[in-house]
Amino acid sequence: MSAGDVIRLSAAQLAEKLTAGELSSVEATQAYLDRIEAVEPRVNSYLHISKDALDTAAKVDSDRAAGEKLGPLAGVPIAIKDVLCTQDMPTTAGSRILEGWVPPYDATVVARLRRARLVPLGKTNMDEFAMGSSTEHSAYGPTRNPWDLDRIPGGSGGGSAAAIAAFQAPLALGSDTGGSIRQPGAVTGTVGMKPTYGGVSRYGAIALASSLDQVGPVTRTVLDAALLHDVIGGHDPRDSTSIPDAWPSFADAARRGAASGSLDGVRVGVVKELGGDGFQQGVSERFAQALEVMEKAGAQIVEVSAPHFTYAIAAYYLILPAEASSNLAKFDSVRFGMRVTPPGGGTVEDVMAATRELGFGPEVKRRVILGTYALSAGYYDAYYGSAQKVRTLIQRDFASAFEQADVLVSPAAPTTAFKLGEKLEDPLAMYLNDVTTIPANLAGVPGMSIPMGLAPEDGLPTGLQLMAPARADARLYEVGATVEALLEQSWGHSILSKVPALVGGDN
Amino acid sequence: MAKPELMDFDKAIELFEPVLGFEVHVELSTKTKMFSDAPNPANDDGHGAEPNTLITPVDLGLPGSLPVVNGQAVRYSISLGLALGCSIAPSSRFARKNYFYPDLAKNYQISQYDEPIAFEGSVEVELEDGRLVQVPIERAHMEEDAGKLTHVGGATGRIQGAEYSLVDYNRAGVPLVEIVTKPIFGAEADAPQLAKAYVSTIRDIVRALGISDARMERGNLRCDANVSLRPRGQEKLGTRTETKNVNSLRSVERAVRYEIQRQAAILAAGGTIIQETRHWHEDTGRTSPGRPKSDADDYRYFPEPDLLPVEPSLDLIEELRAALPESPALMRRRLKTDWGFSDVDFQAIVNAGLLVEVSETVAAGAAPQAARKWWMGELSRTANERGVDASTLATPQQVAELVALVDAGTLTDRLARQVLEGVIAGEGSPEEIVEARGLAVVSDDGALIAAIDEALAAQPDVLAKIRDGKVQAAGAVIGAVMKAMRGSADAARVRELILERAQQ
Amino acid sequence: MSEITTEQVAHLANLARIALTTEEIEKLTGELGVIIDSIATVSEVATPDVPATSHPIPMSNVFREDVVGATLTTEQAIAGAPEHDGSRFRVSAILGEEQ
Ligand SMILES: [Mg+2]
Numbered sequence A: 001m002s003a004g005d006v007i008r009l010s011a012a013q014l015a016e017k018l019t020a021g022e023l024s025s026v027e028a029t030q031a032y033l034d035r036i037e038a039v040e041p042r043v044n045s046y047l048h049i050s051k052d053a054l055d056t057a058a059k060v061d062s063d064r065a066a067g068e069k070l071g072p073l074a075g076v077p078i079a080i081k082d083v084l085c086t087q088d089m090p091t092t093a094g095s096r097i098l099e100g101w102v103p104p105y106d107a108t109v110v111a112r113l114r115r116a117r118l119v120p121l122g123k124t125n126m127d128e129f130a131m132g133s134s135t136e137h138s139a140y141g142p143t144r145n146p147w148d149l150d151r152i153p154g155g156s157g158g159g160s161a162a163a164i165a166a167f168q169a170p171l172a173l174g175s176d177t178g179g180s181i182r183q184p185g186a187v188t189g190t191v192g193m194k195p196t197y198g199g200v201s202r203y204g205a206i207a208l209a210s211s212l213d214q215v216g217p218v219t220r221t222v223l224d225a226a227l228l229h230d231v232i233g234g235h236d237p238r239d240s241t242s243i244p245d246a247w248p249s250f251a252d253a254a255r256r257g258a259a260s261g262s263l264d265g266v267r268v269g270v271v272k273e274l275g276g277d278g279f280q281q282g283v284s285e286r287f288a289q290a291l292e293v294m295e296k297a298g299a300q301i302v303e304v305s306a307p308h309f310t311y312a313i314a315a316y317y318l319i320l321p322a323e324a325s326s327n328l329a330k331f332d333s334v335r336f337g338m339r340v341t342p343p344g345g346g347t348v349e350d351v352m353a354a355t356r357e358l359g360f361g362p363e364v365k366r367r368v369i370l371g372t373y374a375l376s377a378g379y380y381d382a383y384y385g386s387a388q389k390v391r392t393l394i395q396r397d398f399a400s401a402f403e404q405a406d407v408l409v410s411p412a413a414p415t416t417a418f419k420l421g422e423k424l425e426d427p428l429a430m431y432l433n434d435v436t437t438i439p440a441n442l443a444g445v446p447g448m449s450i451p452m453g454l455a456p457e458d459g460l461p462t463g464l465q466l467m468a469p470a471r472a473d474a475r476l477y478e479v480g481a482t483v484e485a486l487l488e489q490s491w492g493h494s495i496l497s498k499v500p501a502l503v504g505g506d507n
Numbered sequence B: 001m002a003k004p005e006l007m008d009f010d011k012a013i014e015l016f017e018p019v020l021g022f023e024v025h026v027e028l029s030t031k032t033k034m035f036s037d038a039p040n041p042a043n044d045d046g047h048g049a050e051p052n053t054l055i056t057p058v059d060l061g062l063p064g065s066l067p068v069v070n071g072q073a074v075r076y077s078i079s080l081g082l083a084l085g086c087s088i089a090p091s092s093r094f095a096r097k098n099y100f101y102p103d104l105a106k107n108y109q110i111s112q113y114d115e116p117i118a119f120e121g122s123v124e125v126e127l128e129d130g131r132l133v134q135v136p137i138e139r140a141h142m143e144e145d146a147g148k149l150t151h152v153g154g155a156t157g158r159i160q161g162a163e164y165s166l167v168d169y170n171r172a173g174v175p176l177v178e179i180v181t182k183p184i185f186g187a188e189a190d191a192p193q194l195a196k197a198y199v200s201t202i203r204d205i206v207r208a209l210g211i212s213d214a215r216m217e218r219g220n221l222r223c224d225a226n227v228s229l230r231p232r233g234q235e236k237l238g239t240r241t242e243t244k245n246v247n248s249l250r251s252v253e254r255a256v257r258y259e260i261q262r263q264a265a266i267l268a269a270g271g272t273i274i275q276e277t278r279h280w281h282e283d284t285g286r287t288s289p290g291r292p293k294s295d296a297d298d299y300r301y302f303p304e305p306d307l308l309p310v311e312p313s314l315d316l317i318e319e320l321r322a323a324l325p326e327s328p329a330l331m332r333r334r335l336k337t338d339w340g341f342s343d344v345d346f347q348a349i350v351n352a353g354l355l356v357e358v359s360e361t362v363a364a365g366a367a368p369q370a371a372r373k374w375w376m377g378e379l380s381r382t383a384n385e386r387g388v389d390a391s392t393l394a395t396p397q398q399v400a401e402l403v404a405l406v407d408a409g410t411l412t413d414r415l416a417r418q419v420l421e422g423v424i425a426g427e428g429s430p431e432e433i434v435e436a437r438g439l440a441v442v443s444d445d446g447a448l449i450a451a452i453d454e455a456l457a458a459q460p461d462v463l464a465k466i467r468d469g470k471v472q473a474a475g476a477v478i479g480a481v482m483k484a485m486r487g488s489a490d491a492a493r494v495r496e497l498i499l500e501r502a503q504q
Numbered sequence C: 001m002s003e004i005t006t007e008q009v010a011h012l013a014n015l016a017r018i019a020l021t022t023e024e025i026e027k028l029t030g031e032l033g034v035i036i037d038s039i040a041t042v043s044e045v046a047t048p049d050v051p052a053t054s055h056p057i058p059m060s061n062v063f064r065e066d067v068v069g070a071t072l073t074t075e076q077a078i079a080g081a082p083e084h085d086g087s088r089f090r091v092s093a094i095l096g097e098e099q
């Protein structure tokens, strides 16, 4: 099998070959490292490449050869969003203020990856502290969309999504506070899953907005996402908000869905407020076609209304900055990270302020100041307090929508990938990219983005978002895998098979 | 700094009504911290650990780390709330108090704001003359302690003038309960002693509950005292100051008295009181101005998103209520009867703030009279000389051990005093000091008999007098023997041996 | 248009400990004005009868046993520190006093 073939296998396929002994983890890891080396100068999806990947892979191979019982993804390489703490690699969250910082501990999800014997390839690029929808707010330069290098890969997890789309990793971890897994998924033609809030541990994930953040899989297929979710999910006593319930096998759910090929009796709710004006025409067309495919497969399409979703962005841009302003206060140059001493010295207050001035980028400063405002005396009730009430209203909207539908659907992003720099100077326009993904974060429900086809006008990927009630993540994997299979049948190919070549002769 | 003008205390009380308020922070002695599983330096196991050894990523506020509430700390807090006569909130929440300070790892403190675990209580406090006063409690809430700063350079190790500071986060995350009173009216001239009696009562309560070591010199119990004055007949409360760093019972009393005298002088001269924090200086017996209250005090409280509400069941609350020890007032009544002390003797112990020490010494095996003697005598005397609380000088266990050594005849009273000096100097346990200093009573009768024979030879008529029935004549010989033995003899044994010789 | 002023932004920057430049303050004043106008819409529906939700998945009483776990070594603790004395973190002189 050529290296080019190896990197085009899905994680599930690769895992099968590893288990069957048809391929070693070292071979697979080497194929990915070579690919990274070849395309990274153009894509910039990684901030750090692990020096230990081949050693880790070799250890998996030898343990497998020694007959050790290994998990289903053992030996499969994985890319890790730089928001997650890794004991053996720098963790910067895309910020200058943490340049070179190596945490003394692993995030729970990272520890679980290692226990399941996956092979960490490196850390992926992201908007600074996950604030952004384009990965242009990374302090280490933007990541480029493999579909068109002049375009953004989405954000904040553009590095993870681009790494998957550019075949620089078979699996990646992302984090999703308002769409940072799903929106990059949509614009890169990959699969992204934001689990139910509390379904995956946040311990060791550098916090943006604690009540919204969730870690989740970024992959090429729904089954791959399910396999990875099975590894990282489940209760963690180090995260108080972690749900203690037992979870079903998501991989089983995805396999069931892919095998059934039918959506008989599935009520699919189209959220009226998550479409229409402001959505790119090709996105709307692809969405309509996806609905047709689902209906043909037996789904019952119903329109549902969620009237308060209109207020979701406003509530989100109060809650997120408020929580972030507090979460980011720890970056003060005392215990870790960069320190800037003003000319002529100064008090610790001056040093902290100078460090944060130089260490934070403009979007981080904007949101920290906004959040400080929203929480300050006299404004709390009008802003933060009101936003938390909107959250209640959005949860109620979800509750009534889920009385009428088993899953809710919408486009995962209002447009295809836009050009680098296009929205950098217009924060409000940038914020609108997450219009469809934010409600799920506010309510804590799971949301998944799967490829929905290429927009006719620009040939760029679009994404379909599926949402389910809290704790019903398995339903998303089951339905998502069915829809994925149906759509690929209707196109006759997978979306990622159409990614343009990034290096000569390799595609 | 010019020495501020003070008004005579009685005069101040004549012109103004003092209104008090207290915020007392109690460090809980759980095994682990409030939000992490690091060892807790507020108990004896963790006390005095090397800097930055009792920490996890949570206590350092490392990126990605998350707090998890210590269930035992919650139970302790509920018990304390109940002992303060408070209602326990069916649902309470943690909140973030945001401010930048280098000892605060996350630059926010996890505390409780609008939904504290306990609220609306009352504590009965006994004044020196036995009068009982009810101090109204507004709330008791859970929070975490900050780390410790050491200021280096500059004259005195104070923050002003220091070149740089060093931060140790061992104390960061120690579980605290902050007890906040309502304004306390009507204390009048008793205000200073009420302050001391209140803090002493809180200390007794948390010790009886066994939820804190409550050693003020270690900072297990810290008091901020709020004082304001209003002219007689005025309805509106005066501007208050908050005096921090009041870390002994003695200081609480002195600081309140000082603030009353200081504020009265300013007000009487037509000045205004600035709302500010002030710092108590044990050495000078004065308070100095700290930070004025400003909009920098905009703490931007909001519900802590990393933690969930605390909703204790009625069953748990009733279980903890049933397990409460007797109140300090009841305990006082019981101990007075048990010990059989006179009113005067007993009240003296209470007023000295040593009731807990004496009762713990008795619990450790000493007779009540002996326990009282050491605490009210030698230890109180030394404490007064040094301007500290007697409880800082020795532990009840050490005093009980000392009493046991005297009871066993190993030490005379005089030797015991020397041993106690060693205890105060931190030389170890009484037994260790006896050993190290070679202070035990000479129990070898041979050496005593030799000394007695020598003394009798020098005073040949004594034996004859004793044989004639004039037993008191032995006194002169006993004195000579004790002198020869340099005090390391048991006088009663010497007397016995002299009488034995007389029989021969 | 909301009434955000440059003075207000300067005050917020001080609260947030960011030494913004004058140009940044001016730019942010304009941007925040626009953003705040658009997010202020939350008050349209946040009526008094609506309870606030701070946790998306309601749970309560999540406690830990009072059992000591692993600690960091002092070396691990100070490894990432800009300045230390071997066991403690070093900071420049402190102007203000503790809260
Ligand atoms: Mg206070």
Ligand SMILES: [Zn+2]
Residues within 6 Å of the ligand: B025, B143, B178
């Ligand atoms: Zn406090």
